[in-house]
Amino acid sequence: MKHKYPFQSISVSTKEKQEDIRNIKLWLSHQPHIPSISDEFILLFLHSCYYSSERTKDTIDNYFTVRAQCPDLFRGRDTKAILEQLELYDMMALPTLTPDNYRIVMYRLRDDDVNKFNYPAALRTFFAVNDLYISEDGLMDGYVVVFDMTGLNFGYLAKVSTQLSLVRNFMVYIQDCHPVRLKAIHVINTYPLIDKILSLMKPMMHGNLLEMIHLHPTLDTLTEYFPLSLLPADYDGGKTEAVQVHQDHTRRLVNKYSSWLKDFEQFEANEKKRVGKARKDLVGAELGGSFKTLSID
Known part of the structure; x- marks a missing residue:
């Protein structure tokens, strides 16, 4: 096929x-x-x-x-399940490009009830939505990622700490597999715990990715990189609020290309057919450390 x-x-x-x-x-x-x-x-x-x-x-x-x-991250792309996850998170490819002709993609919690948080399901939805973004955009000059940490609490991190292999697999995919020109990652509304999270994740990051990460306790310093007018209205930006951007664009894409998302699950390597030794060097390594060992100020 x-x-x-x-x-x-x-x-x-x-x-x-x-x-x-x-x-x-x-x-x-x-x-x-x-x-x-x-x-x-x-x-x-x-x-x-x-x-x-x-x-x-x-x-x-x-x-x-x-x-x-990583079947837990790339299979099971049921449209209903994806749309249910999109009730918990806002994922947005913003309509106006930066002055450098880059697309801004933005992510944030919508529902901060940690009991609803399912880390594998959240990552599965993230990858499905990003497959749609990059496919619809085509040959984009670059992408700028904005993560809003509002609502993130230690309960989320405690759940993630039991699934560090998923964190590693996520990092491997973003750095070594994702067919995009990633230009910057901006984390906004940060607080001290973020520094400790990054310290834990640094062993999984290449140097060039670390250089792309910028932390912003407020929106003020974000203006050094692009105009706030490119962001949704609730970030002192355009006329449309983030929730509406999420509803109008992301949910529309998922519904429009639901069959394509499902069919795409089967496009993966078949190690039985590989010429030479099977590859086991990308994912699956054991990881040390835990978010539970972090002290909270």
């Missing part, structure tokens, strides 16, 4: 793009463990890797390998 690309965001018309794609397809013809994917999807990987052939090959292999090794 070949990967379908129902989005209209990517054109493979130029000769340069077609040649790049042919080179990757030739390599893919010798990688029986990787599923058959569309030209548009190949171009998405090429673009995210700045058209480096070797980086693109590594990223494609990593992408499908991790998706196969």
